[in-house]
Every structure is written in structure tokens, then in C-alpha cells.
Amino acid sequence: MLNGWMSNLLAGIRVTNEILTAGVxxxxxxxxxYALTFNLRNRVARSFAxxxxxxxxxxxxxxxxxxxxxxxxxxxxxxxxxxxxxxLPAAYLHLSDALLVxxxxxxxxRRRIAIRVVYFLSGVxxxxxxxxxxLGDFVAQGQPAPHLERTFxxxxxxxxxxxxMIWAWVNFIRAFRQMLTRSGRRRMLYLMAGATAPAxxxxxxxxxxxxxASRHLFAFWSSVLVINLLVGGLVVVMAYxxxxxxxxxxxxxxxxxxxxxxxxxxxxxxITLGLMTIVRRGGELYDxxxxxxFVPLVMILSVLMIExxxxxxxxxxxxxxFFGRDRxxxxxxxxxxxxxxxxxxxxxxxxxxxxxVRDHLQSPSAFIAALDGEDLAMIxxxxxxxxxxxxxxxxxxxxxxxxxxxLEEEFTWGDFWILPLRKRKREMDRxxxxxxxxxxxxxxxxxxxxxxxxxxxxxxxxxxxxxxxEDRQLQQTVFQSLQDLQPQAEVLQRWRAAGRYDSKVSxxxxxxxxxxxxxxxxxxxxxxxxxxxxxxxxxxDVVQQxxxxxDGNAVNALRAILRKGVDTIRPEGKRLFxxxxxxxxxxxxxFIEGHKVRxxxxxxxxxxxxxxxxxxxxxxxxxxxxxxxxxxxxxEN
Numbered sequence: 247m248l249n250g251w252m253s254n255l256l257a258g259i260r261v262t263n264e265i266l267t268a269g270v271x272x273x274x275x276x277x278x279x280y281a282l283t284f285n286l287r288n289r290v291a292r293s294f295a296x297x298x299x300x301x302x303x304x305x306x307x308x309x310x311x312x313x314x315x316x317x318x319x320x321x322x323x324x325x326x327x328x329x330x331x332x333x334l335p336a337a338y339l340h341l342s343d344a345l346l347v348x349x350x351x352x353x354x355x356r357r358r359i360a361i362r363v364v365y366f367l368s369g370v371x372x373x374x375x376x377x378x379x380x381l382g383d384f385v386a387q388g389q390p391a392p393h394l395e396r397t398f399x400x401x402x403x404x405x406x407x408x409x410x411m412i413w414a415w416v417n418f419i420r421a422f423r424q425m426l427t428r429s430g431r432r433r434m435l436y437l438m439a440g441a442t443a444p445a446x447x448x449x450x451x452x453x454x455x456x457x458x459a460s461r462h463l464f465a466f467w468s469s470v471l472v473i474n475l476l477v478g479g480l481v482v483v484m485a486y487x488x489x490x491x492x493x494x495x496x497x498x499x500x501x502x503x504x505x506x507x508x509x510x511x512x513x514x515x516x517i518t519l520g521l522m523t524i525v526r527r528g529g530e531l532y533d534x535x536x537x538x539x540f541v542p543l544v545m546i547l548s549v550l551m552i553e554x555x556x557x558x559x560x561x562x563x564x565x566x567x568f569f570g571r572d573r574x575x576x577x578x579x580x581x582x583x584x585x586x587x588x589x590x591x592x593x594x595x596x597x598x599x600x601x602x603v604r605d606h607l608q609s610p611s612a613f614i615a616a617l618d619g620e621d622l623a624m625i626x627x628x629x630x631x632x633x634x635x636x637x638x639x640x641x642x643x644x645x646x647x648x649x650x651x652x653l654e655e656e657f658t659w660g661d662f663w664i665l666p667l668r669k670r671k672r673e674m675d676r677x678x679x680x681x682x683x684x685x686x687x688x689x690x691x692x693x694x695x696x697x698x699x700x701x702x703x704x705x706x707x708x709x710x711x712x713x714x715x716e717d718r719q720l721q722q723t724v725f726q727s728l729q730d731l732q733p734q735a736e737v738l739q740r741w742r743a744a745g746r747y748d749s750k751v752s753x754x755x756x757x758x759x760x761x762x763x764x765x766x767x768x769x770x771x772x773x774x775x776x777x778x779x780x781x782x783x784x785x786x787d788v789v790q791q792x793x794x795x796x797d798g799n800a801v802n803a804l805r806a807i808l809r810k811g812v813d814t815i816r817p818e819g820k821r822l823f824x825x826x827x828x829x830x831x832x833x834x835x836x837f838i839e840g841h842k843v844r845x846x847x848x849x850x851x852x853x854x855x856x857x858x859x860x861x862x863x864x865x866x867x868x869x870x871x872x873x874x875x876x877x878x879x880x881x882e883n
Contacts, residue, residue, distance in 0.1 A: 259467045264309065265523055266474035269516035271305035273478055274298045276511035277485040280504065287877075290348055290491040293341040294484070297444060300337055301481065303330030304448045311392075320392050321384040324450075325375065331448055332371045332380075332403070335410035336364040338445060342417030345434075348491060349424035364410055371406070374399050389460035390467065393452040400453065411445055429497075433487040440484025447477035482508060502564055509556050518548040592718055593626060599711045600628035606703050607696070609688050614667075616684040616715050629689070656696075656704070662687045663696070665704065667712035683715040762869040768808060769837040769865065778804065783872070788879040807875065811868040812838065823850060829864040832857065 278298040285291040307327040311320055343357045374380040380403060382395030418438050425431040452459060459466035489504050490497070525544045600612045611629030656665045664687055668680040686708045690696075696704070764783050771777040779801050783789060792803035816830045823831060828850060835846045847857045 256463060256467060259464075259471055261523065261527060263467065263470050263474060264312070265516070265520045266471065266478060267305055268309040268519055269512065270474055270478045270481070271302055271309050272515045272519070273508075273512035274301040274305065274481055276507065276515075277481065278302060279511075280485065280507050281488070284503070285489070285491060288491045289344040290341065291488055293337060293344045294488045296337040297334065297341060297441075298481070298485075300330035300334045301444050301448060301477075303327065305477075317384070317386045317392075320386070321394070324384070324392070324394050325381065327450065328375050328381065329372065331407075331450070332375065333365075333368045334445065334448060335407050335414070336361070336368045338414040338441070339364050339410055339417070341441075342414040342421065345421035345437075346417055346424070349421045349430075351420065351424060367406065371399075371403050385456075389456070390463050391452065393450065393456055396453045407449065433490060436483050437487035440480040440482075440487065443477040443480035443484075447473045482512075501567070505563070505567075506556070506560065510553065514549060514552045514556075517552060518545055521545075521548050592714055595714050596626040596711060597628060599707050599714075600626060603686070603688055603704065603707050604629055606707070607688060607690070607700060609690060611689045613687045614684060614711055614715075615687070616718070617682055625684075656701075659687075661689055661691075663690055663704075665708045667708055667715055669716050670713070683712055683719065686711055761873060762866055765808070765811075765869045765872060766865045768804065769833070769868070772805065772808065772837050773840070774801075783807075786872075786876050786879070788872075788875045791879050807872060808868065809838075810875075811871040814871050815864070815867050828852075828860055829867060832861050833864050833868065836861065 275298075278295055281291045281295040281298065286295070304327050307323045307330075311323050315323070340361050343353060343361055346357070347353065371380060379397065380399045382397045382400070384392070384394055386392050415438075418434075418441070422431065422434045422438065425434055486501075486504060489500050495503075521544050522541055525540050596614050600614065603609065603612050609629065611627070613627040614625060616625045656663045658664070664685050666682055667684045667686055668682055670680065688704070761783075764781055767777040768781045768783055771779075781804065783804055784800050786807075788807060789800055789803050792806060793800050796802035796806065812830065812833045815833075817826050821827065821831075831850060832846060835841045835849065836843065841849075843854055843857060847854045850857070852860070
């Protein structure tokens with residue numbers, strides 16, 4: 247009875263290991279996609295992506311090994327695992343070098359050469375694998391599992407694996423000592439702790455300890471179970487630490503995005519796979535049929551229920567896990583986003599008001615015009631356009647001075663009743679007239695009269711329209727403030743991101759601190775002048791690289807780079823003079839074509855003050871593009 251119980255326990259552990267191995271492969275692949283999607287431009291994330299790819303190869307090949315695979319298939323899968331194993335040391339050394347560079351210890355060339363040499367050596371071992379020298383014979387009936395025997399070159403690779411891993415860990419420790427902030431040191435500890443799992447859990451120890459493992463099956467499979475748990479968990483910890491590199495997003499956004507990614511990807515897939523495996527094994531024990539109709543049913547229900555649960559609970563865990571002490575401010579912003587009155591929403595509401603007005607008074611047409619500066623501009627109309635298209639109708643929109651002192655009293659203007667729409671009385675004197683927001687016009691017949699009930703209903707609808715116009719005015723003010731705030735917020739986030747891991751010098755020497763002013767000066771002398779020819783931008787690596795394409799002329803090279811930056815923000819399609827094109831048009835007309843500020847403002851229908859604000863945003867966009875080009879040029883060098 248005891249032997250039967252132990253046998254069932256071992257079988258359960260082996261099934262659990264199969265599920266965990268597949269879960270590790272799924273998790274690593276999902277995090278690999280995350281690194282490719284969100285911060286691939288960062289060298290730390292790129293080197294981490296290589297490690298994840300190695301882990302995916304190792305654990306996917308291991309997860310595919312089962313009793314249904316023939317011996318030649320098992321041997322092939324065991325050899326495929328080594329495609330990931332041989333490149334794992336080089337990937338770790340690459341990651342450690344990227345961490346040192348990020349922490350303020352750039353390579354003087356020796357580390358970069360060493361990394362290339364290590365990648366080359368990994369390629370040599372891969373060739374040895376292909377020619378059959380790296381691994382020995384396949385032991386199909388090996389206990390506790392089929393495995394490959396080792397050769398002389400296996401011993402050499404093991405020493406190489408151990409030496410490079412120790413070298414990488416020395417670099418990890420050096421990078422940790424360079425961290426000055428608590429968050430940087432804490433996340434480096436997370437990264438170092440997480441990095442131990444793939445390094446230790448990917449190596450096939452069965453090549454060295456098969457005899458011991460065959461005598462202690464329970465200890466072996468239990469150890470494998472613990473290792474798989476550690477690898478799955480610590481890979482996530484490692485991905486969490488790496489997710490903050492190369493991004494300027496707030497910490498709460500990084501955490502929330504990664505958390506959702508893990509839940510919707512690895513967690514959902516792993517739970518679904520586990521339930522399918524349990525149902526399949528249960529069907530096999532019950533009636534000998536592992537693929538019953540319950541397998542696809544369980545898969546579909548699992549995916550739907552898990553995704554539904556994530557959608558329902560995500561607002562709660564975001565508030566409680568990621569908002570922290572800023573919860574009130576962030577909840578306010580979320581509520582504003584959910585209840586924001588967009589242009590489409592405003593148009594729909596005003597159309598509903600006009601429909602109610604026309605229905606209540608049986609009017610053929612109605613309109614609402616909003617005050618824009620000193621003039622009225624039509625923003626919504628309904629009904630017959632014959633009356634609105636009359637030649638004298640524009641005169642209706644020239645009545646602000648007539649309604650200046652009108653409160654809740656309509657008056658007649660031609661074939662229209664005109665109702666002034668005003669702000670609500672709040673912090674105002676009782677006798678003070680609220681500012682005018684716009685007018686509501688309702689067409690009527692010459693003989694038509696309005697009774698008291700109709701007048702009360704009409705003014706109630708007018709108050710609803712006035713409230714919408716007031717909200718529109720307030721939101722425009724908020725949007726303008728946010729637009730002005732955005733560039734400064736982006737710079738602060740970049741500085742904060744730089745201070746996570748690098749020293750304080752990184753913040754003081756942020757390349758974009760002066761880059762915007764240099765770009766603006768160079769653009770102002772785009773066709774020639776000292777601000778272009780003597781610009782500090784001449785020292786950029788990207789300018790030096792581009793000189794060869796312009797016969798060694800650095801001025802022409804810089805001019806081409808600025809032109810490329812301007813063209814990059816150009817929207818697709820034919821050039822228009824709409825809001826979408828305003829940034830490009832400002833740069834093109836003011837700097838490239840050389841028009842005066844007044845001419846550009848008049849052509850784009852904006853005030854000069856607004857033009858200067860938009861110009862600052864446009865120059866910042868070009869500066870960011872130049873900075874990206876410079877970063878790419880330095881990485882190539």
C-alpha cells in the first residue's frame with residue numbers, strides 16, 4: 247500500500263512538473279514579447295530579451311518531451327534545448343555590461359570586445375553541437391528520464407558556462423554598487439535574485455547526476471518541481487526589475503501594465519493548460535480516452551472566466567496596489583476621463599436639446615451658436631436649412647451687444663426667437679449680469695405666440711444648453727493648460743527615470759536639457775548663419791556620420807538632419823491647414839520657408855501667443871527625434 251501511495255505521489259509530481267515546465271515556457275515567451283513591445287530600444291531590455299529567448303527554447307523543448315514522443319524525437323528535443331543553453335552565458339554577460347553602462351560605467355572598448363568574443367565562443371559550441379562533438383549518446387531508457395551522455399567538450403562547455411556566469415555576477419555587483427537611489431538598489435537586488443533562476447534552472451544536471459537521481463526518484467522530481475517554481479517566479483521578478491529601464495513612464499503605469507500583461511498572458515495560458523491536462527489525465531484514468539469533449543469545453547470556459555475576472559477586478563487592484571498615496575488625485579483624473587465631454591458628446595447633447603426645442607414649439611428649425619472671442623460661431627443646427635441659408639441669416643450671429651443686458655427674456659430677431667445662454671451665477675453679485683456664452687435661436691411663424699408653459703420649458707432647455715457650453719469652455723481651458731504642461735512633465739519624467747539607476751550626473755547632464763534651444767537656434771538660421779554653422783549640434787555623432795553623404799560638409803549634414811526631423815512629424819497625405827498639421831506647418835512656414843510670425847499666425851488662424859506655444863511643442867518634437875537619431879548613432883559606434 248505504501249508503494250502504491252508513493253507511486254501515485256510521484257505520478258502527481260511528474261504531472262505537476264509537466265504543467266510547470268510548460269508554464270515557464272509560456273511565461274518567458276510572454277515576457278519576451280513584452281520586452282519587444284515596450285522598451286526594446288533600451289540595451290538592458292534587449293539583452294534581457296535574449297535571456298528570455300534562451301529560456302523559451304530550453305523549457306519549450308523540455309515541455310514537449312513525453313511518453314508519446316518516439317526515441318528519435320526525444321533525442322532531437324534534448325539537442326534543441328542546447329540551442330538556448332549555449333547562448334545563455336553570453337546573454338548574461340551582455341546584460342551585465344548593459345547594467346554597468348546604465349549605472350554610469352560605460353565600456354572603454356574592452357567589455358564590448360569581450361562580449362563579442364563570448365558570443366563567438368557560444369557560436370563555436372553551437373557548431374560542435376551540430377557536428378555531434380558537444381553531446382554524447384542518447385540514453386533512451388535512462389532513469390529517472392531519458393538524457394544525453396556527456397563528452398570531453400561537454401566538460402569544456404561546463405567550465406566555460408561557470409566562468410562566464412561568475413564574470414557576469416561580478417558585473418552585477420559592480421552595477422549594484424553604482425546605484426545611488428533606494429529604488430535603483432532595490433530593483434537591482436530584484437534583478438540579481440531573479441537572474442539566478444534561469445542560470446541555475448536551465449542547465450541539464452541529469453548528465454552528471456543520473457545515477458544518484460535514479461536511486462532517489464522522489465528527491466529528484468521534488469527538486470525539479472522546486473526549480474521550476476523558482477524559475478517561473480524569479481523570471482517574473484527579473485522582468486519586473488527590467489521593465490523600468492529605458493522608459494519614462496510613472497512607476498504605477500509600469501507596474502499596472504506588466505501586471506495586466508502577466509495576468510492576461512502567462513497566468514491565463516498556464517491555468518488553462520493545467521486544467522486541460524488534469525481533465526485529459528482524468529479522462530484517461532476514467533475511460534481510457536484522454537481527449538474527451540470536456541477538454542475543449544474546459545479550455546473555452548477557463549479563458550472566458552479568467553479574462554472576465556481580470557476585467558472586473560482590474561480597477562480594484564489598480565487602486566489598492568499601484569495608486570498608493572496619490573489615490574485621490576489619480577481617481578479624480580480617471581473620473582474626468584470617464585465623464586469628459588468631448589466635441590462629439592457636446593454635439594450629440596446639443597442636437598438632443600434642439601430636437602426637444604423643435605418638438606416642444608413645433609418649430610421648423612433651431613440653432614445654437616457659441617461665443618468665440620467677440621463673435622458668435624454656429625456649433626449646432628437642426629431642422630430645415632432653408633431659413634438658416636437665407637442671405638440675411640448671418641446678421642443673427644451679430645447680436646452679442648443686443649443680448650448683453652438680457653437675462654431670462656427672449657426677444658424676436660426676424661423669424662427667430664433668440665434666447666441668451668449665460669454662465670451660472672456662482673461667485674457673483676446678485677445684480678451682476680453673468681457673462682454671455684452663446685445664443686439659442688428658434689424659428690417661428692409670424693402669427694405664432696408662446697404661452698407661459700412653453701416659455702418655462704424653453705428656458706429650461708436653454709439652461710441645459712448653457713451648462714453644456716460652460717463645460718465646453720472650462721474643458722478648453724483645462725486642455726490648453728495640459729498642453730502647456732505636457733512638455734515639462736515629459737522632461738521631469740525623463741529626469742526621474744534617469745535617476746532610477748544612474749548617478750546624479752545623469753540628471754544634470756540630460757542631453758535634452760539644452761538640445762531644444764540648440765535645435766531652435768539652428769532652425770532659425772536653417773538656410774545659413776552662425777547659429778547653424780557654429781551650433782553645438784555639429785559635435786553630434788549623427789552629424790559626423792551624415793557628413794559622408796554630403797561631401798564632408800557638416801553644415802549640410804546638420805541641415806539634412808533637421809529636415810528629417812521636421813519631415814518625421816509631418817502627417818501622412820496631402821498638406822492641409824488643419825489642427826492635425828499645425829506643428830508641421832509652423833516649422834515649414836516659419837523656419838524652412840522663412841515667413842514672418844504675423845504671416846504664419848494669420849495663415850494658420852491662430853493668435854501669435856498661441857503660435858509661440860505651438861512652436862515650442864513643435865521644436866521639442868524635433869529635438870526628441872534628433873536625440874533618438876543621436877542615440878542610434880552612438881549605439882552603432
